[in-house]
Amino acid sequence: MPKLSSPRSGFTWGSRQPKAATGLQPSGSAAVPRSFGASGAASARSVYDAARSKGTLFASRDEATTSFGRSLGSRYGSTFSSEPSTRPNWIPNSSLIGGRSVNIVYNPALGGYGYLDPILGTWLLYDAMRDAAMMDRLMAGNGYYWGPPPVYAAYDPGFITVAAVLLVVVMLIAFRAGRRHGGWGP
DSSP, X not given: OOOOOOOOOEEOTTOOSXXXXXXXXXXXXXXXXXXXXXXXXXXXXXXXXXXXHHTOEESSHHHHHHHHHHHXXXXXXXXXXXXOSSOOTTSOSEEEETTEEEEXXXXXXXXEEEEEOXXXXXXXXXXXXXXXXXXXXXXXHTTOXXXXXXXXXXXXXXXXXXXXXXXXXXXXXXXXXXXXXXXXXX
């Protein structure tokens, strides 16, 4: 992975206090919301750095899910000798299966949590490792991150000042040129 420099700080228009740079979300990261503000930019960087140090940083989602399934998949099973007194947090009340929402309930005959498959018409055990939304949630909770490093975009206050001055100069030149050729002004 390439080495990154720390994000630059910028200013908001009309403010004299520095503001942390805003970032753009790396596509697909399980650990960070897709869009975040100034405080989220630092959060994205800290999540990325933590994943890199823990060995849970991956180039693609496929690599991340494969690693997660091997190392932690057995923790998130759906079979139990008897119904748990509290529902495990990795088993949702419902999920989308084959494009349809199904209820996930404890089925004593299956010995675990399952659902009636809307296509097959049979009871199947729920598998958190095959539920993309749950898999993302579990990976995020365990510090997994995939995709490129966070990208930070910040404008130096000097840029805005220079752009404003150039705009005024261009407008003045255009106005004077127009007056000389009789096109504008009295």
